[in-house]
Amino acid sequence: MQHCDPDELALAALGEQASPECAAHLADCAECQREVASLRRSVDVLAVPALAAPSQAMAPPPQVWAAIAAATGVAVSPRPAEMEAGLLRGIPMPTPTEVETDVPGSAGSPPAGATVMPFRSRSDRRPATRWLPLAAAVLVGGLIGAGAVAVTQDGAGGAVVAQTGLDPLPEQVASGTAEVRERGGVRELQVDLDVPTLDGSYYEVWLLQADAQRMVPVGIVQQGATVLRLPDGIDLAAFPLVDVSVEPLDGDPTHSGVSVVRGELST
């Protein structure tokens, strides 16, 4: 019996589709399966969303620099205007998630069976389980709301291609704005929020279809400004609603159904 090419087995360990011949052989060969499993351990350990390339920019609160300055003894300080500019620097690929969820309808009752869209096709990769612990990783944190540096956007991050005010949903006291900028083919969503401090939960921003049937998670947001890279290829005309939800620390990556603000992007 001709075993799979070792390089093919390594790719299989990374979750890539093996060649048809190798896939057929792999289905029946315990030896090749063992090789894949042994190579996969390091993939499972390291290829986790919490270690992925940065996908969102968030200004650290002032006490972080204060602690760095105290520990290193440096006498200089970062400049607030330059910290703002740092928020708008390019950030790499977002991590995809692919989950089923119930969706909060605009009118209040969650329609069943809606789906969270994957950021990009993963048909040739390992199933989405590799990325699902994202929310679980967040769960590990004790989420005590810390004051973030509120920054004002200065338009330095590229051309604004869409924007909206974010209005509170019924019985919510919150507001904000959202803006999509494009620079060098990369689109970023900046969310500026004025929201209550949370204890034991956190805010997350989503892009929803107009009927709120399908949605894409974009990232964690907080009081003040957050800049997130948008998934490549997402059609803002198909997902025009910007929605900010309160997510409990339950490890469930789906939308909680509790939204605080929402707005429809206009281009």
Place this chain on the structure above:
Amino acid sequence: MSLLAVRLPPLGTVADVPTTQGSVQQSAEPDDSEVARRFVDGDEQALAWAYERWAAQVHGMAVRAFGPGPDAEDVTQQTFISAWTGRSRYRPDQGPLPAWLVGVCRHKIADTWAKRERQRRSTEAAASEARSAPTTGPGSELATEVADRVLLLGELNRIGQPQRSIIELAFFEDLTHAQIAARTGIPLGTVKSHIRRTLERLRDRLEVDGAALRS
């Protein structure tokens, strides 16, 4: 250098005032490589510049891992403190400074997990001692994983280029080998064999020093 430069998209295109190579004016903002050079030299101003430019991305990673709050702030803080005190370990020919900072941040995230796992186990041990019950057995799956993560991140640091960039693109940017070849310009077959050898190396490291065998 050119390889690792693809790991992160161009950083520093936003607010930089262009400077002429070699004759940086006092008032002008230095470019990223100048910041890196002065950072390595121990110029305090370069630490502030690096923080201005990259702290938001580092903090974004920390928040993604732990949620907003003290743990994320600690990771961001420790990343810059370690980078500064360990700046002699930064090698410009291995990649740009922000990519290195992201790597340091990964270590701090993994360390924080490991620290929490130790705390959890000592709390458990204290609890079972108080009940005069036998202590819990060998490391849980979680304990094994957090310890192996620290071990393998350390091993990644020892891998030379371009092998390290290739495996990082696969692990941390979730690219296929074909996408990695396209991004780096390295031939497909070379990418594949580098991936295999690196995965074998990481497997060997786990087999020799992995937590599953120690416990």
